[in-house]
Amino acid sequence: MGRAFLFGDNIDTDLLAPGYAMKLPPEELARHCLEAIDPSFAAVVRRGDVVVAGRNFGLGSSREQAAVSLKLLGVSAVLAVSFARIFYRNAINLGLPAIILPLACEIEAGDELSIDPEAGRVENLTQARGYDVAPIPSHLMAMIRDGGLMPHLKRRLSIRGAGVPE
Amino acid sequence: MRRRATLVEKVIARATGKTSVRAGDIVTARVDLAFAHDSSGPRRWKPMLAELGAGVWDPAKVAIVSDHYAPAVDAESAEILKLTREFAREHGVANFFDMAGICHLVLPEHGLIRPGAFIAGGDSHTPMAGAFGAYAAGYGATDMAAIIATGETWLSVPETIRVEWSGAFMRGVTAKDVMLFLCRELGLDNAFRAIEYGGDTVASMSMAERMVLCNMAAELGADTGVIAPDDVTFAYLAERGAPVIDEAAARAVASDPDAKYCAVHRFDATALEPQIAAPHSPDNTSPAASFDGVRIEQAYIGACVGAKLSDLHMAAEVLHGRKIAPGVRLLIAPASSKTTEAAAGDGTLAILMAAGATLLPSGCGACAGMGAGLLADGDVCISSTNRNFQGRMGHAGASVYLGSPYSVAAAAVAGSIIDPRRLLSEAG
């Protein structure tokens, strides 16, 4: 469960992980996440909170630090009308649920949200309404269940034996 | 009968070992070339490969290019570059390019981008390689580490949007203007789709201009941009000592005439004017003339998309015999060291320097917000790069306008944005 932080359309990777701060260690880079449009975001966001946005969230560069920064700040999920492809992959690979919610605009800042990514359900406790969202494809659920792409791959490689790819 | 297929479906089918795939299928592809740069590559892969207990699956199919932090500007960037060099050496990655320029140009310059290949790049502008008829998509670091360890990745086969241009451009209009125009027309939200460019305008473009179209498919949010290989493609590769042996097979990767597209858009190249994208998004586009008089402090010619030899030639056409306006900084970071060498050899650099330009090293530089040429609060810049997101080139309070090298050079001379055709016609 967490509070909603609202952002608009086209939140790009330079807003999420500014270039000038990209050489900092991940925890320090995360403190600059979204600072250009919401200077207090990194300081006030708490574990479990949810980022809610419009169309094309995460467009721009392939930098995974965009998703890493949100995760390090404790963000539990991103709800958006649509996602840029690389950000979507990066988020899922890290086990950060990226959930497509066409009616994201109904959510207001500070609303208490409860999200079940496996069941495909978003509850807005403040407004007492809920949304069915698209189920995450099964090949991605397998990865998420393993804890992300790295643990998933580790398991697969150890099954094949000593890191030898097929 | 074989199912009709798009270029993208054909490349993916081959890479997955299937006879055919269809848009929407979720498949696992074997990668023909995996590459990354100093920011997205070894420094991120190293701990992940260690965790997996895995090495590089096939060093001959991997390329690494140091461009984001090259040359080093401080101790941290120097460390990143050192780690990158050591990784390439330790893992036997022979295709390692240090101080050679920006990955998306350096790889084709060395003949490494092949028609029909499945290419995974650790950078969002990987689609630039699609100009050669490859499926080339960008991936984040964890995806890339998995590819480096196993040589494969999953994907959902994208639908294809066909974009056709017909007719000849007016003088002063370029592929860059096409893309700024398309960002406005098609929007930036085309995830899980590929853009296929065609029509006689595209057929008569050089590889350098085709690369601009495919590079900025990334701005459209597409998986990739593609152009069917033809004589222009084969001539480019042959000139770089890497000819395509079976040209008929390479041509056969083109979309079937009755292939299924999710949309087809047709545009008239003869009507296109020079375009400028205003801050802070590449889709914030209008004809250059509508920004007439917007004062600038900096003009930047750089990036994979906007500092190839032909881009420097465009700038030189405008700057020949002229001087940049007082108070304007014109910074030029050629996209590769081969570009700098060629521009020095053919007299282009002399024209640019005589006009008052400052030459910067080849690399991502200010485009990535990491190298030389960054902006201060309140600075206004016109740039030949591909993105003008807030804060990308320095301070969040800076404003960046995007345009072709013609538009950037013209603004440097005028001290404010103008339609570059005004200076080109004067130049005759």
Ligand code: SF4
């Ligand atoms: S020049 Fe700019 S757009 Fe091109 S790879 Fe470098 S940072 Fe990316």
